Amino acid sequence: MSHHQGGYQNGHQGGHHRGYQGAYQGGYLPVPSFDGPSDTRSQGSHHSGGGSRSHSRRTSQASGSHMSASHPGSQAPGSAPPSNVGAPSGPVGSRPPSNVGGRSPPRGYPEPLGFDPAREPKKFGEDFNKRIDLPPEAYVKGKLETPFTRRPGLGSSGKKINVQVNQFRVTGMPAHDIFQYDVTFSPDTGKTKPSFLNTLWRTKTAQQKLKCDDKYGPLQFRWLHDGRALAWSRNNVSEMRIMIDMDEERNRMPRPGQSNKFYLIIRRSTTIRLAALKAYLEGSMEWDQSVLACANFFDHLVRQFPSENLLAIKRNFYDTETRDYRPLNRRGTIEAVKGIYAAIRMNSSMKTGGLGLGINVDVTNTTFWHGGEPFTELCTNYVAMSKKEWQYIDTKALHEMMKPEQYQHEDTREYYPGMSDAFKMLRRFHKCKFNVMHRGKSNDPKTYTIQGFVWEPKKFGMEGAHARNYKFTKKSGETITVADHFLQQYGVRLQHWRLPLIETTRDGVFPMECVILKRWQKYNFKLDGEQTAAMIKFAVTRPPVRQNAIMQNVKALRWVDDPYLREFGVKINPQMTPTQARVLQNPVVQFGRKTVDPRTNGRWDLRDQTFAEPNVRPLKSWSIVVVNDCVDAPTASRFANSFADIYKRHGGKIEVMQPKVWRLRMELSGATANEIHKLYKQTGDAYRAVPDLMFFIMPDKGAIQYERLKKNMEIRFATLTQMVNVDHVKKCSPQYCSNVAMKVNAKLGGYTSRLAKVQFYTVPTMVIGVDVSHGGAGSVALSGPLASMAAMTMSMDQNAIKYQAVCETNGYRVEVLTPANIRSIFPNAVRRWCQKNGRAPEHVFYFRDGVAEGQFAHVMDSEIKEVRKVLEEVGRNKPKITVIVATKRHHMRFFPGSGSGDKNGNPLPGTIIEHEITHPFHYDFYLCSHVAIQGTARPVHYHVIHDEIQYPVDKLQAMIYQQCYQYIRSTTPVSLHPAIYYAHLASARARAHEAIESSKKEPWIRFINVMARRDRTDTSSNAPREDSQPLLKIGGEEGLANPQSLEFFKGTMWYI
The missing domain is CATH 3.40.50.2300 (Response regulator)
Structure with a gap:
C-alpha cells in the first residue's frame, strides 16, 4: 500500500526512476503513482494459474532472519533501519507524484521520439489480433507451406430442411478507402503499461485534436482506435503529433523538475483495401497481409461501440448491471454470469447473395469472483467451501489455519516449516485487482494488484507474517508495524491483524480487512462437483429460450445505433440467417440376432438383445x-x-x-x-x-x-x-x-452392435483418432504440473468398431503430438493392426481433435509427416491418408423450423449444414449426430484439411455420421466420431499410468499445490515444454504380468 493511499510502499523503488534517485521529496513517496490506469472496459484474464513469484523479492523480515538485499524497506526487530528509505509522512490524501515521462529533456534538445527510428518496424500481422477467427492459411509461416483441401462439392443426400443459425449477415460494406495508422507516444521509458497509450488517446486534449488539428484543420470523420497501437479513419493525414499534459488533464499541479507531458504520435501506415478481402472470399486471391488487415479492422469496428457500453473481455461482453447471475456455492464466493459472445466470421454466404461476412452471436456463461465485499469475508468463505471439514469455519478460525505448519522431509526426516493447506489456497488470488476502504472513501478509484501474500516463516517464525510483526521504516527513521501505522495514521484498529498481509505488484502491503476485491474478475480455475452442477443448471437452456436470449443479446449490441458502423458504412442484418440443412438417413443398428431402426428418435435399448460380437x-x-x-x-x-x-x-x-x-x-x-x-x-x-x-x-x-x-x-x-x-x-x-x-x-474383445448392411470400406482401412489433453487450472501434483497427455486410438476390424489405444505424455501444454512420441507409441500399434488384419492398410482416416485453425499446418507438417513415415516403414506400403479435424469449441447453433426438429426444438440426429456458416472454399461442415439430453445441441465442426482418399462428399459425411451409432458403450449415437471419443477416454485413463505416486495426485493435493510459490525465473506452466516424464510401461518391470495377457490387454479396449 502506498502512503497516499493509506499504506506503505517501499521507498527504494523510486531510485529506479529518473528524477528521484531514491530521495524523498515534498511529502510524496518516491515511486511512480501514475503508470496508466488499467482499462476496466477492456479486461483480459486476471489470473495466471498459480502466481509465479520470486523468493528474492520477499520484503518482510522478522527476528533472527536474513534480509532480502533487493528489498530493504522492511526491517527485522532489533536491527538498524536502512538509512536510504524515505518515510511516508505526508498528509493523507495528498497528491501523488506523476513521473511516467521521467525528466524533461535538457534545454535546447528535442523531445525523445519514444522509439528507435533505426529499428526495422514490426510487420503487421506478426502479432495479430487473437480474437479473429482466421482461416488456417493465415498462420502458415516459413517452411510450413501446407496446402489445405478445397471443397470438392456439396452433399445432396438426405432430407432438405430450413434452419436458422445464430450468425447475422453483414449486408453493407464500406465503399471508400480506410486509412490505417500506427499510434505511439513519446517519451516512452519502456516501463509504462500498454494501457497508458489508450489513456492518452482518451484524454480531452487528444479527442479535441482528433476532431480539429492545428495542422490539418477540422477533420470530418470519426476515428477508431484498438486501445493499443493501431487506429483507423477515413481522414487522410500523414502524421499528427498531439502534446498532452497529464497533470493538466487530471487537474493537478506539476511537480518541480518533473515533466508529465507526452506526445501522442499518429502516423499513417497503410490503406485498407476491402477489394482484397472480397477477392479472398471469392477464392480468387491467396491469403496475405492485406486480407489480414481487413479482418483486423472489421473485428475492431464491430467491437468498438459495444466495448464503450459494456464490459469487454476478449470476445465476450457483459452488462455490469445485469441480474442474470447465480452463486455457484452456498457461500457465494464464485458466481456465474450470462454475457454476450460476438465475433465476426468469414463465411460462404457469397454463394447465396451475402457478402461473405457474418457476426456470430451467442450466450456465454462465465465464472467470476464475487467482488464488492471485504476480502476477509471472501477469503473465509472461499476456504470454507473448498474442503468438507472446513465448511463451518469463521474468520477467527482462519487466523490459525493460515499459520505455517511443520513438515518432515522424506529423505532426511528433518522438520521444516511449510505453507498450510489453507494458505496455499490464497495463491488463487494472484493478479486479482482490489481497492482499499480504510481512508473513509466509499469509492476510491485507485486499483492495486495482488502479487502474493507475505509468508516466510524463516523471517517471521511459526506465527507467520501479520500486521503486528511486519515493520517498515518511516522517513523520520521510526520503525513501525503495519498495525501501529494504521492506528496512528487513520485511527483504524485492525480486528484481524493475525491474517496474512497482501503484497501488491508495487511491493506494497495491505491488511486483508482493508481490502475489497473488485468485481468482474474471471475465476479461471476448475470447478468442483457442487460448482459444476450449479453451473450446468445455470447454463443449460432449451433451444427456444436460447434463441430468444441470443436475440436479446443482438439488441444489447445496438448495431442500429452504432456510430462507428454508420461512419464506415457497415450494415448488419439483426435477424438470424435462414439457411438450408439436410437430415441424413439414420443407419439400422445390428445386434446379435435382431436389428433396431432408431429413426429420428436416436435411441434404442438392450432389452432382449444379444451383443453383435x-x-x-x-x-x-x-x-x-x-x-x-x-x-x-x-x-x-x-x-x-x-x-x-x-x-x-x-x-x-x-x-x-x-x-x-x-x-x-x-x-x-x-x-x-x-x-x-x-x-x-x-x-x-x-x-x-x-x-x-x-x-x-x-x-x-x-x-x-x-x-x-x-x-x-x-x-x-x-x-x-x-x-x-x-x-x-x-x-x-x-x-x-x-x-x-x-x-x-x-x-474382453467383443462389441455391442454394428451398422447393418453398411460397408464403407472396400480396401483395408485404418481409422485413427488423436487427442491431446492438458491438465486444467489446478491440475498440479506435488511433483509439479501435470504433463499433457497424448492418446492415439486405432480401429482393429474392417468395420471400425473396436479400437486399441496407445498413450504417452506430450510435454507440458504441447498440443501437437511430438514426432518422438509418434515414433515411440505408433509403430507397435501398426504392427498389431497388420497382424490382426493380415495386411497393411491402404487407406487411413486420421481424425484429430482439439486443434485450432492456427495449428492445422503443424498437424500436417509434424504429426502426419511422421505418421506417414511409420506406416511406410512398418507396413511397407504407401497408404492414402485423409485428415479430418473435429471441434466442438465454437458458438454455432441450429434452430430448425417447425416440424424439422425434435420435441425440444433441437435438430434431429444427422442434421448437417454446408452453407452460410462454413468457410468460403475450405472443405468443412457442421454435423449434429446426437440427441441433446438437455439444453441446446452443439454440432461438431468437421474440417477436412487433407484428402488423398477422396471419398465422394455424401459417402464421407455418411461414414462419419453413421459410425457415431457404433460407440461401444452407448445406446444412442454420440456427438463426436468414436475414434476421437475413445481418444478422449484413453487420454484421461492414462493419467493412472503416470510415474507419479497416486497419493500425490489426489485432487485436493493438486488443488492446494497449484498455488504454491514458484521462482519468477521459472517459466509459466502454460509455456509449452516437451521434456515430460514418460508413462510407466503396461506390464511393468517386475515380471508379474503374463505375456499372453499383456499382448491381449494392449490390443483390447482397456480404457473403455
Missing part, C-alpha cells in the same frame, strides 16, 4: 473386490450373480457364474500394493488361470483410489479391471448391469 476371451478367472468394507459380502455376491446372469443373456461368454469375493483395505502406504498383489494371486489360484478381469466395488468417486487400483492392475499385472460404484451395487438394477456388461464385453 460377444467377448473373445471368456470370463472364467474373475473376482469381486470390496474396497474399504463399503458393502457386505452377501450384497456383493448378489450383484455378481445379477451381472453374470444379465451378461450371459446378452450373449456373453461366461464360464464362472459366481466369482470369489475378496476384501481390500486401502491405505496410503506400500501395504496396499502388497494386498492387491495378494488378491490378484488368490484369484488366479482359485481358478488355476491368469485372472481375466477383476471387479472393484468403490465406496465413492475418489480419484486417488481409482487411479491406484488401475495403476496396480494395469502396470504391474496387465490385467483388466471394472470399477463399480457401491450405490449402484446396492440397487443392482438390470439396466446398470447391462451398461456394465457392455464395457466388460468390450474389454
Whole structure:
C-alpha cells in the first residue's frame, strides 16, 4: 500500500526512476503513482494459474532472519533501519507524484521520439489480433507451406430442411478507402503499461485534436482506435503529433523538475483495401497481409461501440448491471454470469447473395469472483467451501489455519516449516485487482494488484507474517508495524491483524480487512462437483429460450445505433440467417440376432438383445473386490450373480457364474500394493488361470483410489479391471448391469452392435483418432504440473468398431503430438493392426481433435509427416491418408423450423449444414449426430484439411455420421466420431499410468499445490515444454504380468 493511499510502499523503488534517485521529496513517496490506469472496459484474464513469484523479492523480515538485499524497506526487530528509505509522512490524501515521462529533456534538445527510428518496424500481422477467427492459411509461416483441401462439392443426400443459425449477415460494406495508422507516444521509458497509450488517446486534449488539428484543420470523420497501437479513419493525414499534459488533464499541479507531458504520435501506415478481402472470399486471391488487415479492422469496428457500453473481455461482453447471475456455492464466493459472445466470421454466404461476412452471436456463461465485499469475508468463505471439514469455519478460525505448519522431509526426516493447506489456497488470488476502504472513501478509484501474500516463516517464525510483526521504516527513521501505522495514521484498529498481509505488484502491503476485491474478475480455475452442477443448471437452456436470449443479446449490441458502423458504412442484418440443412438417413443398428431402426428418435435399448460380437476371451478367472468394507459380502455376491446372469443373456461368454469375493483395505502406504498383489494371486489360484478381469466395488468417486487400483492392475499385472460404484451395487438394477456388461464385453474383445448392411470400406482401412489433453487450472501434483497427455486410438476390424489405444505424455501444454512420441507409441500399434488384419492398410482416416485453425499446418507438417513415415516403414506400403479435424469449441447453433426438429426444438440426429456458416472454399461442415439430453445441441465442426482418399462428399459425411451409432458403450449415437471419443477416454485413463505416486495426485493435493510459490525465473506452466516424464510401461518391470495377457490387454479396449 502506498502512503497516499493509506499504506506503505517501499521507498527504494523510486531510485529506479529518473528524477528521484531514491530521495524523498515534498511529502510524496518516491515511486511512480501514475503508470496508466488499467482499462476496466477492456479486461483480459486476471489470473495466471498459480502466481509465479520470486523468493528474492520477499520484503518482510522478522527476528533472527536474513534480509532480502533487493528489498530493504522492511526491517527485522532489533536491527538498524536502512538509512536510504524515505518515510511516508505526508498528509493523507495528498497528491501523488506523476513521473511516467521521467525528466524533461535538457534545454535546447528535442523531445525523445519514444522509439528507435533505426529499428526495422514490426510487420503487421506478426502479432495479430487473437480474437479473429482466421482461416488456417493465415498462420502458415516459413517452411510450413501446407496446402489445405478445397471443397470438392456439396452433399445432396438426405432430407432438405430450413434452419436458422445464430450468425447475422453483414449486408453493407464500406465503399471508400480506410486509412490505417500506427499510434505511439513519446517519451516512452519502456516501463509504462500498454494501457497508458489508450489513456492518452482518451484524454480531452487528444479527442479535441482528433476532431480539429492545428495542422490539418477540422477533420470530418470519426476515428477508431484498438486501445493499443493501431487506429483507423477515413481522414487522410500523414502524421499528427498531439502534446498532452497529464497533470493538466487530471487537474493537478506539476511537480518541480518533473515533466508529465507526452506526445501522442499518429502516423499513417497503410490503406485498407476491402477489394482484397472480397477477392479472398471469392477464392480468387491467396491469403496475405492485406486480407489480414481487413479482418483486423472489421473485428475492431464491430467491437468498438459495444466495448464503450459494456464490459469487454476478449470476445465476450457483459452488462455490469445485469441480474442474470447465480452463486455457484452456498457461500457465494464464485458466481456465474450470462454475457454476450460476438465475433465476426468469414463465411460462404457469397454463394447465396451475402457478402461473405457474418457476426456470430451467442450466450456465454462465465465464472467470476464475487467482488464488492471485504476480502476477509471472501477469503473465509472461499476456504470454507473448498474442503468438507472446513465448511463451518469463521474468520477467527482462519487466523490459525493460515499459520505455517511443520513438515518432515522424506529423505532426511528433518522438520521444516511449510505453507498450510489453507494458505496455499490464497495463491488463487494472484493478479486479482482490489481497492482499499480504510481512508473513509466509499469509492476510491485507485486499483492495486495482488502479487502474493507475505509468508516466510524463516523471517517471521511459526506465527507467520501479520500486521503486528511486519515493520517498515518511516522517513523520520521510526520503525513501525503495519498495525501501529494504521492506528496512528487513520485511527483504524485492525480486528484481524493475525491474517496474512497482501503484497501488491508495487511491493506494497495491505491488511486483508482493508481490502475489497473488485468485481468482474474471471475465476479461471476448475470447478468442483457442487460448482459444476450449479453451473450446468445455470447454463443449460432449451433451444427456444436460447434463441430468444441470443436475440436479446443482438439488441444489447445496438448495431442500429452504432456510430462507428454508420461512419464506415457497415450494415448488419439483426435477424438470424435462414439457411438450408439436410437430415441424413439414420443407419439400422445390428445386434446379435435382431436389428433396431432408431429413426429420428436416436435411441434404442438392450432389452432382449444379444451383443453383435460377444467377448473373445471368456470370463472364467474373475473376482469381486470390496474396497474399504463399503458393502457386505452377501450384497456383493448378489450383484455378481445379477451381472453374470444379465451378461450371459446378452450373449456373453461366461464360464464362472459366481466369482470369489475378496476384501481390500486401502491405505496410503506400500501395504496396499502388497494386498492387491495378494488378491490378484488368490484369484488366479482359485481358478488355476491368469485372472481375466477383476471387479472393484468403490465406496465413492475418489480419484486417488481409482487411479491406484488401475495403476496396480494395469502396470504391474496387465490385467483388466471394472470399477463399480457401491450405490449402484446396492440397487443392482438390470439396466446398470447391462451398461456394465457392455464395457466388460468390450474389454474382453467383443462389441455391442454394428451398422447393418453398411460397408464403407472396400480396401483395408485404418481409422485413427488423436487427442491431446492438458491438465486444467489446478491440475498440479506435488511433483509439479501435470504433463499433457497424448492418446492415439486405432480401429482393429474392417468395420471400425473396436479400437486399441496407445498413450504417452506430450510435454507440458504441447498440443501437437511430438514426432518422438509418434515414433515411440505408433509403430507397435501398426504392427498389431497388420497382424490382426493380415495386411497393411491402404487407406487411413486420421481424425484429430482439439486443434485450432492456427495449428492445422503443424498437424500436417509434424504429426502426419511422421505418421506417414511409420506406416511406410512398418507396413511397407504407401497408404492414402485423409485428415479430418473435429471441434466442438465454437458458438454455432441450429434452430430448425417447425416440424424439422425434435420435441425440444433441437435438430434431429444427422442434421448437417454446408452453407452460410462454413468457410468460403475450405472443405468443412457442421454435423449434429446426437440427441441433446438437455439444453441446446452443439454440432461438431468437421474440417477436412487433407484428402488423398477422396471419398465422394455424401459417402464421407455418411461414414462419419453413421459410425457415431457404433460407440461401444452407448445406446444412442454420440456427438463426436468414436475414434476421437475413445481418444478422449484413453487420454484421461492414462493419467493412472503416470510415474507419479497416486497419493500425490489426489485432487485436493493438486488443488492446494497449484498455488504454491514458484521462482519468477521459472517459466509459466502454460509455456509449452516437451521434456515430460514418460508413462510407466503396461506390464511393468517386475515380471508379474503374463505375456499372453499383456499382448491381449494392449490390443483390447482397456480404457473403455
